[in-house]
Amino acid sequence: MDFGEVVRRRRMVRHFADEPVDRAVLERIATTAQRAPSAGFSQGQRLVIVTDAELRRRIAVACGELEDTEDGFDPWISHSAALFIPCVSEAIYHARYREADKVGEDGSEIEWPVPYWWMDVGCTVMLILLASVDEGLAAGFAGAETDGYLEIRTLLGIPNDFSPVGVIPVGWPLPDKRSPSLKRGWVPKPEFARWDRW
Ligand SMILES: Cc1cc2nc3c(=O)[nH]c(=O)nc-3n(C[C@H](O)[C@H](O)[C@H](O)COP(=O)(O)O)c2cc1C
Known part of the structure; x- marks a missing residue:
């Protein structure tokens, strides 16, 4: 599928x-997800892929699926x-940024003005979402x-040293109830993308 179409879909x-x-x-979706960038090529991202029905049910409970269904959503x-x-x-x-090519002259780690681990795993999430569409499937979060x-x-x-950031259900899409948040509409493009200065 054309990249633009994947993004739009x-x-x-x-x-x-x-x-x-x-x-x-x-497996192909997981392979694509591993192509996500990472700061210093730290590659701190990992995936757990669950297909077992009982585990899926228990994870769904942990994500509040029962409450979602009371609000009219399907058991998604x-x-x-x-x-x-x-x-x-x-x-x-932290370990990567203490290596010789990353550590400061005084032996200190960078101050992490942006916690890149959250950014990197966000890139992983996006690749899973897009790869699912590219396979003719759909995904949520x-x-x-x-x-x-x-x-x-x-x-x-x-x-303990790994943080799960959420759950991405992947599968064959059926007609669904849309998020009420979508009523917000898109931010106008000139507000989103600014040229040369804010
Ligand atoms: C970090 C993050 C957390 C989200 N959490 C949930 C969630 O817990 N439940 C849910 O139904 N949707 C969740 N969403 C989906 C958003 O509601 C959705 O992306 C947004 O409304 C825009 O809709 P779209 O992605 O279908 O274009 C989440 C999205 C992101 C990026």
């Missing part, structure tokens, strides 16, 4: 057929083909409350 889908997707397709997390859970390790960035993230960590055995 991408939207957060919240209703999927409860049907599997070939493992080879999920448990009834997807796979859940991609991107994780990132801040510790990997579910965050969780603090306890939900802890539950996801426990369910999947994610080590």
Whole structure:
């Protein structure tokens, strides 16, 4: 699919057929996701890909799917083909930026005016979303409350130095209830993109 079409077609889908997707397709999405950039090529990003039905159900509960269905949404997390859970390790960035080519002359790490680990895992998220569309599938994104993230960590055995940032259900799209947030509309382009100065 043409890149522009992939970008235009991408939207957060919240209703999927409860049907599997070939493992080879999920592997290709993971391969694309690994191409995300990372500061200093730290590569602190990791993925957990869940297809097991019972695990998907428990992760959906951790993300508040029951509350979503009370609000009229479909069970879009448990009834997807796979859940991609991107994780990132801040510790990997600190270790990388203490290496000889990155460390300051006084032996100090940079001050991290921008926490690049969050930026990098965001790039990973976007590649998963776009790669899913490119495969003729769709994807969404579910965050969780603090306890939900802890539950996801426990369910999947994610080590303490990695943070899961959310859950990306991937699967065959069905007609869905749109987010009420979309009523906000897009920010006008001149406000978004400014030329030469703010
Ligand atoms: C960091 C982040 C967190 C989000 N969390 C949720 C969420 O918990 N539940 C949900 O239904 N959508 C969530 N969304 C999806 C947004 O609501 C959606 O991206 C936005 O409304 C724009 O719609 P679109 O992506 O379909 O264009 C999240 C998106 C991002 C980027």
